[in-house]
Amino acid sequence: MWPPALPLVLLLPLALASTALTHSHSSSFFPTASPSLYDWSSARATYYAASDPRDKVGGACGYGDLEKAGYGLATVGLSEALFERGQICGACFQVRCVEDTRWCISGTSIIVTATNFCAPNYGLRPEGGGHCNSPNKHLVLPIEAFEKIAVWKAGNTAVEYRRIKCRKEGGIRFTIDGSNIFISVLISNVAGAGDIVAVKVKGSRTGWLPMGRNWGQNWHVSADLLNQPLSFEVTSSDGHTVTSYNVAPKAWNFGQTFEGKQFES
Known part of the structure; x- marks a missing residue:
């Protein structure tokens, strides 16, 4: 059973690019992190599991079919405090789980690209279920990405993130x-x-x-x-x-x- 009260990810019609997740163990799908641009900052993260193949086609940044675009599952939806009204789309982040020794997978991190917006729910307070309401810094990850840094039972977990340079194959x-x-x-x-x-x-x-x-x-x-x-x-x-x-x-x-x-x- 998935943990309750996962934040709603806004899906809009989208189209093309290429980055990937990284893990402490080498993998063609999870490559090594790029040099950091900024210091680590604190946030929280949850995940979603696509129940319908159409869920993978969409996102508030306009990239379309994320599989065909080359992003795969190396993506993240950002809360209102981080999304910058879409300016942040295309930026890359390194994310790691912190604090919870029960659920965090020690020594791991992932690299994801901002492709979506986690819509606020003003019917709930930021500290009471409105995970993506301002001023919360919140990340929503595909479950496949989340499970590279934490056990899924962690649910809404503490993480650290930082901007890094994006690595791409081919041109813009x-x-x-x-x-x-x-x-x-x-x-x-x-x-x-x-x-x-x-x-x-x-x-x-x-x-x-x-x-x-x-x-x-x-x-x-x-x-x-x-x-x-x-x-x-x-x-x-x-x-x-x-x-x-x-x-x-x-x-x-x-x-x-x-x-x-x-x-x-």
């Missing part, structure tokens, strides 16, 4: 959607800081056009970019910028994904 991915002169681009598979703060797009007949954040890591612009090769300029939260020229060919179509340059991890 640009999934183009929209219609006519409305262009929406999902930015995924981002190494380095992982989260994006600014995006520009350029057609062969335009200058650089700033894109606005639609939701998560979906960015949009209203411009006639059809029948033009597209270039992208992507800036991460640590101030680094990568420019990928002519990523999409002249004959690109909505629904296609293209790969550009990558940040250093």
Whole structure:
């Protein structure tokens, strides 16, 4: 039987990237942690078990089918205090269980990417079941990830987390959607800081056009970019910028994904 009162994870329609969990024992699915960017901070964590295959397709960051996107089960939903209204999407965290010697698996940690939002429940107090209410710092993990650091019976357990650099295979991915002169681009598979703060797009007949954040890591612009090769300029939260020229060919179509340059991890 699963522990009661697990927090609700908000699921939204999503699409593409690549990171993985890590464990103290080597595994191709659980690789070694990257160098830390920040100090350890305290939080609490619970887990969810997908009862329906559709539960794995969704998330408030817009990445779509997380298996096809390359995230697999190396994901985390963040509470309101950590989610930053979607700005944090794509950031990578190292997480370890602390304090509870009965349930923690000593010497282990996991690496996960922020792909979802744990919605608050204001019908309950933060200390009385509203796990993801502000000001709580709360992480919601797939059970497969949770069980790399703690026994499932731990339920709502104390953890420590820290931001780390993301490691990705291949380049940044640009999934183009929209219609006519409305262009929406999902930015995924981002190494380095992982989260994006600014995006520009350029057609062969335009200058650089700033894109606005639609939701998560979906960015949009209203411009006639059809029948033009597209270039992208992507800036991460640590101030680094990568420019990928002519990523999409002249004959690109909505629904296609293209790969550009990558940040250093």
